[in-house]
Amino acid sequence: MDNMDPGRKQLFESGQCCESNWYRGLSDVVSKLASSWDDTHPWEHGSAIPMPYQEAVLRIIDRGRRILFPGYFTHASINADNLEYYIGQELCMLFEDLSEQIDLAFCYQALAQSHPSDLVQTRGRRLALAFVKKLPSIKSMLMSDIEAAMVGDPAARSESEVIFCYPGFLAISIYRMAHELWRLGIPFIPRIMTEHAHSLTGIDIHPGATVGRSFFIDHGTGVVVGETTIIGDRVRIYQGVTLGALSVPKKDVPGLRNRRRHPTVEDDVIIYSNSTILGGETTIGARSVIGGNIWLTESVPPDTRVILKRPRLIYKGRQAKFHVEA
Amino acid sequence: MDNMDPGRKQLFESGQCCESNWYRGLSDVVSKLASSWDDTHPWEHGSAIPMPYQEAVLRIIDRGRRILFPGYFTHASINADNLEYYIGQELCMLFEDLSEQIDLAFCYQALAQSHPSDLVQTRGRRLALAFVKKLPSIKSMLMSDIEAAMVGDPAARSESEVIFCYPGFLAISIYRMAHELWRLGIPFIPRIMTEHAHSLTGIDIHPGATVGRSFFIDHGTGVVVGETTIIGDRVRIYQGVTLGALSVPKKDVPGLRNRRRHPTVEDDVIIYSNSTILGGETTIGARSVIGGNIWLTESVPPDTRVILKRPRLIYKGRQAKFHVEA
Amino acid sequence: MDNMDPGRKQLFESGQCCESNWYRGLSDVVSKLASSWDDTHPWEHGSAIPMPYQEAVLRIIDRGRRILFPGYFTHASINADNLEYYIGQELCMLFEDLSEQIDLAFCYQALAQSHPSDLVQTRGRRLALAFVKKLPSIKSMLMSDIEAAMVGDPAARSESEVIFCYPGFLAISIYRMAHELWRLGIPFIPRIMTEHAHSLTGIDIHPGATVGRSFFIDHGTGVVVGETTIIGDRVRIYQGVTLGALSVPKKDVPGLRNRRRHPTVEDDVIIYSNSTILGGETTIGARSVIGGNIWLTESVPPDTRVILKRPRLIYKGRQAKFHVEA
Numbered sequence: 001m002d003n004m005d006p007g008r009k010q011l012f013e014s015g016q017c018c019e020s021n022w023y024r025g026l027s028d029v030v031s032k033l034a035s036s037w038d039d040t041h042p043w044e045h046g047s048a049i050p051m052p053y054q055e056a057v058l059r060i061i062d063r064g065r066r067i068l069f070p071g072y073f074t075h076a077s078i079n080a081d082n083l084e085y086y087i088g089q090e091l092c093m094l095f096e097d098l099s100e101q102i103d104l105a106f107c108y109q110a111l112a113q114s115h116p117s118d119l120v121q122t123r124g125r126r127l128a129l130a131f132v133k134k135l136p137s138i139k140s141m142l143m144s145d146i147e148a149a150m151v152g153d154p155a156a157r158s159e160s161e162v163i164f165c166y167p168g169f170l171a172i173s174i175y176r177m178a179h180e181l182w183r184l185g186i187p188f189i190p191r192i193m194t195e196h197a198h199s200l201t202g203i204d205i206h207p208g209a210t211v212g213r214s215f216f217i218d219h220g221t222g223v224v225v226g227e228t229t230i231i232g233d234r235v236r237i238y239q240g241v242t243l244g245a246l247s248v249p250k251k252d253v254p255g256l257r258n259r260r261r262h263p264t265v266e267d268d269v270i271i272y273s274n275s276t277i278l279g280g281e282t283t284i285g286a287r288s289v290i291g292g293n294i295w296l297t298e299s300v301p302p303d304t305r306v307i308l309k310r311p312r313l314i315y316k317g318r319q320a321k322f323h324v325e326a
Numbered sequence: 327m328d329n330m331d332p333g334r335k336q337l338f339e340s341g342q343c344c345e346s347n348w349y350r351g352l353s354d355v356v357s358k359l360a361s362s363w364d365d366t367h368p369w370e371h372g373s374a375i376p377m378p379y380q381e382a383v384l385r386i387i388d389r390g391r392r393i394l395f396p397g398y399f400t401h402a403s404i405n406a407d408n409l410e411y412y413i414g415q416e417l418c419m420l421f422e423d424l425s426e427q428i429d430l431a432f433c434y435q436a437l438a439q440s441h442p443s444d445l446v447q448t449r450g451r452r453l454a455l456a457f458v459k460k461l462p463s464i465k466s467m468l469m470s471d472i473e474a475a476m477v478g479d480p481a482a483r484s485e486s487e488v489i490f491c492y493p494g495f496l497a498i499s500i501y502r503m504a505h506e507l508w509r510l511g512i513p514f515i516p517r518i519m520t521e522h523a524h525s526l527t528g529i530d531i532h533p534g535a536t537v538g539r540s541f542f543i544d545h546g547t548g549v550v551v552g553e554t555t556i557i558g559d560r561v562r563i564y565q566g567v568t569l570g571a572l573s574v575p576k577k578d579v580p581g582l583r584n585r586r587r588h589p590t591v592e593d594d595v596i597i598y599s600n601s602t603i604l605g606g607e608t609t610i611g612a613r614s615v616i617g618g619n620i621w622l623t624e625s626v627p628p629d630t631r632v633i634l635k636r637p638r639l640i641y642k643g644r645q646a647k648f649h650v651e652a
Numbered sequence: 653m654d655n656m657d658p659g660r661k662q663l664f665e666s667g668q669c670c671e672s673n674w675y676r677g678l679s680d681v682v683s684k685l686a687s688s689w690d691d692t693h694p695w696e697h698g699s700a701i702p703m704p705y706q707e708a709v710l711r712i713i714d715r716g717r718r719i720l721f722p723g724y725f726t727h728a729s730i731n732a733d734n735l736e737y738y739i740g741q742e743l744c745m746l747f748e749d750l751s752e753q754i755d756l757a758f759c760y761q762a763l764a765q766s767h768p769s770d771l772v773q774t775r776g777r778r779l780a781l782a783f784v785k786k787l788p789s790i791k792s793m794l795m796s797d798i799e800a801a802m803v804g805d806p807a808a809r810s811e812s813e814v815i816f817c818y819p820g821f822l823a824i825s826i827y828r829m830a831h832e833l834w835r836l837g838i839p840f841i842p843r844i845m846t847e848h849a850h851s852l853t854g855i856d857i858h859p860g861a862t863v864g865r866s867f868f869i870d871h872g873t874g875v876v877v878g879e880t881t882i883i884g885d886r887v888r889i890y891q892g893v894t895l896g897a898l899s900v901p902k903k904d905v906p907g908l909r910n911r912r913r914h915p916t917v918e919d920d921v922i923i924y925s926n927s928t929i930l931g932g933e934t935t936i937g938a939r940s941v942i943g944g945n946i947w948l949t950e951s952v953p954p955d956t957r958v959i960l961k962r963p964r965l966i967y968k969g970r971q972a973k974f975h976v977e978a
Contacts, residue, residue, distance in 0.1 A: 022421070022451055022455060023418075025455045025458070025459065026414075026417055026418060026421055026455070026458060027414070028459075029417060029458050029459055029461060029462065030410060030413050030414045030417055031410075032462045033393065033394075033413050033417075033461060033462055033465065034409050034410040034413055036462060036465065037396060037409055044396070044397070050397075050400075050401055050402065050403045051397055051398065053400075053401055054399070054490075067685065068685075070689060070696070071696070071702075071703055072703065073706065074702075074705075075702055075705055076702065077702045083686050083689055084682060084683070084686040087682050087685050087686055088678075088679070088682045091678055091681060091682055091685075092675075092678060095674070095678055108486070125674055129674060129677045129678070132677070132678060132681050133677065133680075133681055135681060135685060136681065136684045136685055136688060139685065139688065154897065154913060155858065155860075155878070155879045157839075158761075160760070160840070161840065161843060164706075164840060164843075164844060165840075165843045165844055165847045166847070167847060167850060167851065167856075187483075188486075188487065188490060188491075191487060191490075191491045192490060192491055195491045195492075195493060198493060198527075198547070199493065199526050199527065200851050201850075201851065202528050202547045202548075202854050202873070202874070204493075204545050204547065204565075206481065208481075219856050219876045219894075221528070221547060221548070221850070221854045221856065221873060221874045221876075222528070222547045222548045222565060222566055222854075222873070222874045222892070224545045224547075224565055224599075226481070227481045239856075239874060239876055239894065240548070240566065240600070240874060240892065240926075242545075242565065242599055242600075244599070245480065247596070247598070261480060270899075272899070273876075273894055273896070273928060274566075274600065274892070274894075274926065274928065276599060276600065276618055276619065292928055292947055293619070293928065293945070293947050295618055295619050295634060308947060348747070348777055348781060349744075351781045351784070351785065352740075352743055352744060352747055352781070352784060353740070354785075355743060355784050355785055355787060355788065356736060356739050356740045356743055357736070358788045359719065359720075359739050359743075359787060359788055359791065360735050360736040360739055362788060362791065363722060363735055370722075370723070376723075376726075376727055376728065376729045377723055377724065379726075379727055380725065380816075434812070435810075513809075514812070514813065514816060514817075517813060517816075517817045518816060518817055521817045521818070521819060524819060524853075524873070525819065525852050525853065528854050528873045528874075530819075530871050530873065530891075532807065534807075547854070547873060547874070548854070548873045548874045548891060548892060550871045550873075550891055550925075552807070553807045566874070566892065566926070568871075568891065568925055568926075570925070571806065573922070573924070587806060600892075600926065602925060602926065602944055602945065619945070621944055621945050621960060
């Protein structure tokens with residue numbers, strides 16, 4: 001009781017709460033929970049090797065962002081003299097962390113599929129290096145995304161503000177790293193990354209989606225970009241936009257997971273807030289503009305504007321009602 | 327000044343910012359803020375006993391999730407031999423934390439209601455034990471929710487991915503724990519829990535809502551499930567769905583808080599993204615499907631599909647406009 | 653290898669992953685990234701003085717909230733005797749942190765604009781004091797916001813619950829602090845603050861927006877309030893509401909950033925969920941009520957209700973379809 005919080009200690013010492021046998025009740029619950037655990041079940045994890053660890057994955061994301069934008073997201077002072085040391089040190093630590101998490105992810109996947117550990121290979125470092133080699137091209141993509149934000153948002157004051165503050169840029173940064181890991185066939189880690197971005201920003205980009213250069217998401221809360229979506233260059237989308245699937249029960253369509261289920265958005269398209277575009281055969285043609293609150297499940301040719309019919313307003317005097325027919 | 331940041335130290339030593347009397351300005355502000363503090367006011371908290379503490383509540387959530395899914399959300403390696411120790415240790419710590427927070431919550435509630443501390447009872451451990459005994463049935467509900475995700479989402483690769491990564495499953499996990507605490511009549515803590523889930527996922531399920539087995543929320547950002555909502559078994563909802571109240575000023579309707587204000591959603595209903603269903607007398611009949619972007623304030627019989635009239639598309643040549651009339 | 657995780661160590665000792673020359677691959681990447689870094693580029697930060705630091709800004713937010721609501725967001729027990737010490741200590745630390753971050757923000761802005769450091773002035777403490785002096789009036793505004801939540805939400809049980817748990821109140825608290833910093837002309841820090849609130853709550857209020865007393869945001873996920881929005885007193889808005897700009901490419905309109913681009917919402921207006929109101933010349937007149945899912949780009953006179961035409965329901969027997977024409 002010595003480490004006990006003073007408030008609680010006071011309650012204890014008042015003697016009011018000292019009913020006996022608390023732990024008998026607890027141990028019953030422990031037995032029940034432990035006996036319900038079934039090592040052969042696909043999601044019950046029992047092994048000498050731990051699972052991939054979310055905190056390590058988040059550390060990898062943070063290091064990645066510091067490497068891509070030296071001087072941001074850190075206390076450290078960066079200059080031309082120490083730059084290479086700084087990047088080098090961060091990169092080595094990212095490499096070690098990532099190698100380990102990749103190994104664990106493959107080990108876990110093999111266990112989850114009831115294969116013994118002979119499937120487990122030490123591919124972590126090889127794949128981590130393959131990822132690290134992509135960082136310069138990820139940076140080049142992100143620089144185009146920064147410029148897209150400067151062009152697309154009148155409130156953007158500087159590139160630094162975009163890097164520092166813009167949730168759309170944060171989500172895209174994490175997506176671009178996760179997508180490279182996805183392309184390398186690494187399980188779990190890409191999705192942990194993009195769901196972390198989703199949690200921070202409300203922007204849910206599946207790591208399997210394909211996104212061109214100069215992508216800008218403004219505000220972004222509620223954006224959903226599905227697994228098989230293809231987005232061209234210089235596309236701009238706003239909060240609440242869904243690029244989703246027409247829902248079909250998985251069991252009804254064998255092989256559904258491997259088909260295109262999400263739309264294609266060609267170059268230079270703008271999609272305003274809270275619009276929903278669904279289906280693997282839906283293509284939004286280049287340079288089209290989709291207005292707000294649109295629900296679209298079919299293709300649109302290039303150079304098209306899709307808007308809601310202008311609302312008819314009915315004014316009804318004082319204590320008035322204004323009907324809007326959308 | 328010795329612990330000062332080098333950058334700041336440099337500024338100080340330049341002598342430019344050493345205007346005197348900073349602290350006179352500060353102490354004026356302190357006096358103003360302190361004198362505006364009124365111990366008799368319902369929300370000004372002054373007491374020898376601290377308030378319930380958000381970080382402790384978040385720790386309880388994390389322990390709950392580790393107990394329900396051993397091996398996840400931890401570095402530790404779990405196997406059949408150490409499982410019972412692991413669960414036992416986590417459960418005892420959860421029990422201690424929760425007992426303390428429950429005591430503090432009741433103490434605080436009594437203070438807030440201007441009752442002296444003689445209302446404070448040491449019910450923390452009793453209620454914490456009652457909660458802990460519900461964990462096996464919470465786990466059984468959550469296992470049905472995992473299966474619902476596997477059935478409902480073609481992108482779901484494994485049960486592990488659902489447990490690890492799916493924000494809908496995270497929000498439902500926290501809701502199911504919070505709901506049991508809510509049913510035990512514990513103040514503050516259930517809402518702190520579900521608002522934490524809301525912050526992490528954008529999914530706002532009130533702890534008072536009633537939710538059946540096999541519940542699946544996909545993507546989930548913007549989902550709102552109100553306090554008196556009743557949801558049946560095998561219901562699936564998408565991002566941006568609101569199950570809300572028709573708004574009435576509280577003062578106009580005495581006892582409003584205790585009435586049904588939110589809808590009933592029967593078994594096997596699907597509600598697509600960004601639809602809004604309002605009102606305590608609104609019932610969505612079993613097996614109905616509510617399309618996207620629907621605004622509904624009245625009941626729908628079983629086996630019904632509710633969809634927006636197909637948009638009429640008007641193509642207007644090149645530099646074209648496509649009007650969508652929803 | 654001694655500090656290595658046991659799981660990883662086992663993999664290493666199996667000898668499978670010891671391909672040589674990992675670090676040659678890494679050092680190539682370091683060189684590429686370092687040589688792409690261009691100190692003269694507006695967003696590449698190189699300097700002996702570090703950038704403003706997000707974690708410090710978040711610490712300032714937390715201290716601000718503890719100062720405004722003593723006893724909340726802390727383990728500490730607050731009472732009439734220690735109150736002034738508590739506020740005083742928190743305030744001094746806030747003042748120091750904020751002074752430093754303001755200095756760094758101005759330094760960084762000057763560097764980013766390619767001006768040498770002779771533009772850097774030690775205005776941090778002066779501006780930090782000006783901010784601190786606003787805290788009593790911020791508190792008074794926030795007390796009106798708490799009352800607005802009690803009036804507007806039947807589920808609100810107590811003022812404490814609002815302070816503790818309501819994401820709308822959290823977002824407004826952070827906005828009100830950030831707005832004062834914005835009015836003082838401080839770069840970066842206000843936006844870092846409101847984007848932090850955005851991340852926690854899904855509510856994106858630009859620090860430049862002007863918001864009257866007794867403001868209530870319920871649920872809040874997906875709310876966007878743009879930079880030049882003006883909101884009167886006793887306004888209430890729900891989740892998914894956008895007060896936004898009619899989008900125009902910045903390059904087409906010189907000086908666009910400094911014009912009103914976002915709407916005016918007069919006193920006592922209510923705007924229901926997922927409605928979108930756009931444009932700098934759009935005014936919602938006092939006491940008007942805007943229903944859910946409305947898309948508005950023109951003004952509405954006072955005392956007006958704007959609602960969607962009641963949906964026509966078409967019932968089609970069993971295996972029925974219900975068409976809703978919004």
